[in-house]
Amino acid sequence: MMKYLLVNFAAIISLNVFASCKKAETPKNPAPSNIVINAIVSADGSGNVDFTVTATNAVTYSFEFGNGEVQDVPTGAITYKYATVGTIDYTVTVTAKNSAGVSASGKKTISVTVVPVKQKLVWSDEFDKNGAPDATKWGYDIGTGASGWGNNELQYYTNRVENAVVDNGILKVKSIKENFSGSAYTSARLLSKGKYEFKYGTVEVRAKVPAAVGTWPAVWMLGTDFATVGWPACGETDILEHRGSELNTIVAALHYPGRSGGNPVKGQTVIQNASTEFHIYKFEWTSTSMQFFVDGKLFHSVVNSPAIPYNKNFFFLVNLAMGGGFGGPVDPTFTNTTFEVDYIRVYQ
DSSP states (O other), rough: HHHHHHHHHHHHHHHHHHHHHHHHOOOSSOOOEEEEEHHHHHHHSSOOOEEEEEHHHHHHSEOOOOOSEEETTTTTTEEEEEESSEEEEEEEEEEEEEETBBBBOOOEEEEEEEEOOOEEEEEEEEEOOOSOOTTTTTTOOBTTTTTTTIIBBBBOOOOOOOTTEEEEEEEEEEEEEETTTEEEEEEEEEEOOTOOESSSSEEEEEEEEEOTTTEEEEEEEEEHHHHHHHHHTTTEEEEEOOOOOTTTEEEEEEBTTTTTTTTOEEEEEEEEEOOOOOOOOEEEOOOSSSEEEEETHHHHHEEEESSOOOSSEEEEEEEEEEEEHHHHOTTTTOOOOEEEEEEEEOOO
């Protein structure tokens, strides 16, 4: 009996030792640790930042660049280009992952300050030649559209110099109260379709809007696939909209499926002297964001993504509408007015 107890006691000890050894074994696929991040910001105005990350037991790294963009980088080394103009602080977060996709217990972050990104002027119309607008840059929409261009507008758009002319360095789009082809008003709608189209960049418009009640001036853009996919699937970007019934209220908006008609993604701001002084209206457009400014002040910002139609070429439109769903009733004493544009510039 004693011998049997001794043998079993020895077996129990052996099992305990074996179990202890198994507990002490190193995991076959440990979680990453010891994350180290380095960043070198380019000083040449390119917006480039060289990131390098190392970590024990890591096989890939997930970067969150602080501007909404996320990217997996297997090597841990990447040169990332920030496109937004200006000196901006970004908080970059990196998660290290092992071959099973297990990440470290805590994410590591680093702050980087990107020096002003330099952009070059790639297209502009300075409107510096008197007469009809430059035919190499602008065409016209003519007529009333099927139903007031979809907005129940009251004007007839022409290509006459009476309605659109460059005079002393300024594009003047004129609305006139006159009977013309069944309409009570005439005006002009210029477009760069087929002449200039682009994707991403910074747009600057220097303009002065009319004050007359019922006027609806706009500088805006449509996707170049407008003819095939229609509106709002093509996407619409309103850089500057104003109505005389709400003097000095500047509107910027995006229209696309689900956010069209009276339900756009809209922002607005109130400025001074919109109809008596020129102001600079700016639109900054990247693959990750769309931002709208007046005189350097940001007033509307939207996250861009592949889910909305703003990652393709667009063209410009400049027009002055009368009445319609946005313009509202026209002042019965109205005779004529002018929407003035000093320049339109595109930087990339």
